[in-house]
Amino acid sequence: MTYLSTVAAIVRKDLLHELKSREIVVSMLLFSILTVVVFSFIFEPGSEFKNRVVGGILWMSVTFAGILGLNKSMMSEVNGGNFSALLLAPVDRSAIFFGKAISNFMFMMIVQLITVPLFIVLYNVNIFHTSFMPMTVFLMGTWGFAILGTLFSIISVNTRTREVMLPLLLLPVMVPVILASVQALNIYILGLDVAESYKWLKLLAVFDIIFTVVVFAVFDFIVED
Amino acid sequence: MSEPLIKFSNVNKKYGHIHALNDVSVSFDKGEFISVFGPNGAGKSTFLKLLCTMTSPSSGDIFYEGTPLKKLKDDFRSRFGVISHQPFLYSELTAMENLTFYAKLYGVQNIEDRIKELLGKVELYKRRNDKVRGYSRGMLQRLSITRALLHNPYIVVLDEPYTGLDTHASDILTKILVELFDNKHTIIMVTHNMKQGFDASSRLAIIRRGKLVFDEKRDNVTLDEFEHVYTEAVS
Numbered sequence: 095m096t097y098l099s100t101v102a103a104i105v106r107k108d109l110l111h112e113l114k115s116r117e118i119v120v121s122m123l124l125f126s127i128l129t130v131v132v133f134s135f136i137f138e139p140g141s142e143f144k145n146r147v148v149g150g151i152l153w154m155s156v157t158f159a160g161i162l163g164l165n166k167s168m169m170s171e172v173n174g175g176n177f178s179a180l181l182l183a184p185v186d187r188s189a190i191f192f193g194k195a196i197s198n199f200m201f202m203m204i205v206q207l208i209t210v211p212l213f214i215v216l217y218n219v220n221i222f223h224t225s226f227m228p229m230t231v232f233l234m235g236t237w238g239f240a241i242l243g244t245l246f247s248i249i250s251v252n253t254r255t256r257e258v259m260l261p262l263l264l265l266p267v268m269v270p271v272i273l274a275s276v277q278a279l280n281i282y283i284l285g286l287d288v289a290e291s292y293k294w295l296k297l298l299a300v301f302d303i304i305f306t307v308v309v310f311a312v313f314d315f316i317v318e319d
Numbered sequence: 320m321s322e323p324l325i326k327f328s329n330v331n332k333k334y335g336h337i338h339a340l341n342d343v344s345v346s347f348d349k350g351e352f353i354s355v356f357g358p359n360g361a362g363k364s365t366f367l368k369l370l371c372t373m374t375s376p377s378s379g380d381i382f383y384e385g386t387p388l389k390k391l392k393d394d395f396r397s398r399f400g401v402i403s404h405q406p407f408l409y410s411e412l413t414a415m416e417n418l419t420f421y422a423k424l425y426g427v428q429n430i431e432d433r434i435k436e437l438l439g440k441v442e443l444y445k446r447r448n449d450k451v452r453g454y455s456r457g458m459l460q461r462l463s464i465t466r467a468l469l470h471n472p473y474i475v476v477l478d479e480p481y482t483g484l485d486t487h488a489s490d491i492l493t494k495i496l497v498e499l500f501d502n503k504h505t506i507i508m509v510t511h512n513m514k515q516g517f518d519a520s521s522r523l524a525i526i527r528r529g530k531l532v533f534d535e536k537r538d539n540v541t542l543d544e545f546e547h548v549y550t551e552a553v554s
Contacts, residue, residue, distance in 0.1 A: 095426045103423045107409070107416075114450075115411040175405030179466075182371055183424040184397035318374055 104193020354516035400472030457488030
């Protein structure tokens with residue numbers, strides 16, 4: 095089986111599993127919407143201060159909903175020993191990892207497709223009013239999150255305190271991705287020159303590439319024990 | 320002289336301070352049916368994990384037909400079929416969806432025909448479109464057997480396969496194992512069930528505290544003698 099067909103088989107299986115169980119996207123979506131709605135009560139209508147912080151609120155909801163989804167996604171692999179069965183398959187183990195990472199990326203993007211329009215309405219900010227560059231931020235930020243999140247969810251899923259362990263491991267390493275995503279998003283929300291966001295996008299791109307390459311190189315060693 | 324199918328050479332496996340497998344040297348030839356016995360925590364599951372490349376030895380080497388396992392590529396794992404007390408199945412998917420997924424991972428040809436043939440053998444064909452979540456323990460294990468044999472592996476590894484099985488499921492498993500043995504597959508089974516393991520196998524082994532303390536052809540001992548040896552070995 096080729097590398098890409100292994101990745102595709104894992105993604106297809108994950109999508110089918112989610113289509114039937116609706117465990118991951120629904121819980122992520124509920125959490126994400128709830129966060130955005132609750133924080134919308136903080137700001138007075140027309141508050142200028144609001145525009146400086148709402149980017150952070152959006153990414154916070156994306157990040158914590160993502161952590162919830164990652165835990166659930168890995169639980170479906172651990173229950174019944176499925177992850178062991180995947181590791182026993184005669185395929186490159188990094189292809190299994192990238193299959194899982196792409197599935198998690200897709201689940202998170204689906205959640206954002208619903209949360210972002212709601213965010214725009216509730217906070218009365220049009221993040222797309224200068225360009226569609228925020229889409230790049232969402233795509234790159236989410237990929238970085240999915241790669242690292244999938245890796246750490248695999249590491250933490252067999253611990254007794256997995257719900258606590260995953261954010262403890264993931265969030266410190268995710269700081270550059272969260273920081274770059276929030277800063278870039280704030281530039282679009284405040285209507286500043288789009289070119290100012292390029293340095294943050296470059297930072298996101300560098301981290302995405304580094305994380306992807308490093309995980310590709312070390313995944314076999316990580317899952318061995 | 321030809322190389323043994325699998326050879327453990329002074330294999331050690333440590334998890335932190337725990338010495339799970341201690342200087343184990345043993346070899347298996349093609350067509351053997353080996354039952355491995357031992358008390359809980361003796362190192363049997365570690366032994367199977369090492370065999371299936373789920374983990375690597377801390378020291379020592381494992382060879383497959385003379386080649387160290389670490390030098391073999393990923394597709395080497397297609398030679399193994401693993402049946403565990405865990406089903407390795409996705410509960411929200413149907414039997415057909417589960418098996419199709421694994422068949423693709425193992426590069427099985429004529430997937431539908433192969434699944435139909437195996438599901439017929441384990442008497443689950445009529446339930447192929449049911450979600451696995453609704454299966455009983457016995458049905459799960461029968462489906463797990465199908466999953467493990469989809470790619471017609473040379474070596475079948477079983478970890479406590481009879482755990483929780485009803486008589487019917489037990490009989491089906493025994494029938495399949497006998498058929499595999501007749502067809503010259505190599506079978507390595509870890510079990511607590513002395514009689515079932517003794518009756519089915521051609522070779523018996525006992526692991527205690529990470530060491531291989533007994534390894535003998537079944538024809539050389541009776542069940543009573545073996546039970547006596549086992550009791551002495553583990554006490």
